[in-house]
Amino acid sequence: MNKSKRKPTKIIDTTLREGEQTPGVYFDLSVKKQITRGLADIGVDEIEIGIANKANTDLGALAEFIRTTYPHQSFSLWARCMEADIDHGASLRPSCLSLSIPASDLHLNKKLGKDRTWALKQLKRSIQQALSAGVPKVALGLEDASRADISFLRELAQAAEEAGAFRLRLADTVGICTPSTIVQLLEVMSGLKLELAVHCHNDFGMATANTITALENGAIWGDTTLLGLGERAGNSRLEEVIAFFVLQKKTGHYNLAGLSELSRMVARESGQEIPPFRPIIGNALFFCETGIHLQGIFADPTTYEPFSPETIGASRTLLIGRQAGRRSILATLSRLGLTAPDEPELARLTQQIRSLAISRRRPLGDHEILELLNSQA
Incomplete structure (x- = not known):
């Protein structure tokens, strides 16, 4: 694959769709607007705002909010390949309608009672219906792609391309892929004109790694959610994916300044706790106590930090404890x-x-060190 001619990496955030499928999580319209505002300020390329269904009564107001407040922000709706859902989704005038259909025989047969012939006909009919309804862009997601027959997966992709879809989203629905197998999945699609996307679940703790690997190996789009919210173990984490590309790969246009604040707001509204050492957004990430590490940080912070705390709105805290060395104690005394x-x-x-x-x-703490010194005076 000629990576020099690849389009820039793009992120779809699906906190408002996939994230709200987390058991016990519900965002009211005001919170959805706050999340949308935060994602737009970060510069997320596309915001998936929900499932195209008349029962989702917030969609119309949220779509209008985006068009009015962020007229250049791309947003999408997820829809089943069903006529009523497609018509409703199109009526809300999204930038993109993301259709979804099962790709594995397991899902087709056991969940829907359908077969491969039905899937091919239905996806073509659905894409054409959405385009005829005036949707600017139509994408197709292949559910359970990581357990689908490879030859049938390719057949589905070719049918989607011929029908007019611009993007193909491969879903690792039960999170069984590894970085190597996600690359193999993408290679099956080699030669297609469709822009490839991945939707990775975190059942074995590899969603973020799989998403980043996919974006480095042919995929243009990667799905994420704030905090990795989603069904079961969740999905790839927005904060980790965009921070990696901005801070490590030095690519991407994303603004990290408000990422921690947005993540904490979503944590409050979803009843989640952010562990203190959670990558990118934990409040204790830049606490350091180990003597040899403190020695390196005093000399040059890059010895033990992959990026400066200021880039994510954090600060460095050097701790004096059981592993303290003489140099760190001298530095503390000087600071005091x-x-x-x-x-x-x-x-x-x-x-x-x-x-x-x-x-x-x-x-x-500083006061305890001062008390210790005063007790010896």
Whole structure:
């Protein structure tokens, strides 16, 4: 594959569709607008705002909100390959209608009671219906693609291209792919004009890795959700995917400044907790206590940090505890405006600080170090 001619990587955020399928999670219209506003400010390429169904009464208001407030923001609706759903979705005038149909025999036979012949006819009919209804762009998602027969998967893709779809989304519906198998899945589609997308679930903890690998190996679009919200173990995490491309690959136009704040708002509204050491958005990511690491950070932060905390709106906190070394203690004393002790006294102080931290089972605060010094005065 000639990567030099590839289109730029693009992100579809589906927090408002897939994320809201997390058990117990419901976003009212005001929260959906807040999430939309945050995603637009970050620069997400496409926001999937929900499922095209008349029972979803927020869709019309949310679509109008985007058109009015963010007229250049692309947004899509997910729809089954059913005539009523397609008509309803088209009436809401999305930038794209993302149709979905099962690709595996398991889903076709057991879930729908249908066969491969039906799937091929239905996807063609559905794409043509959406285009005839005036939808600017139509995409097709192949559900359970990672368990589908490879030759049939290719046949479905070719049919979608011939019918006029511009994008093909391959769904790892039960999260069984690895980075190597996601690449193999993409290779099946080699030579097609369709823009390829992936929708990765996190059942074995590889959704983000699979999405990034796909975007490095032929896929143009990657699905994400804030916090990785979604069914079962969730999906690939927006914060991790875009941060990797911006901070590590030095590509992408995304604005990371509001990412942590948006993530925390979604966590509150969805009843989730963000672990302190969660990648990109954890509030303790840049806490450091290990002596040898502190020594490196004092010399040059890049020795132990892949990016500076300022790039994601965080700050560095250097902790003095059971692993503290002499250099970190000297730096702390200097920061507190205290004179450095002689070598024997520094050795004693280092041991006292370590012992106290062990007994208290945590690093020491500045006031505790000052109390320790005052007790020896």
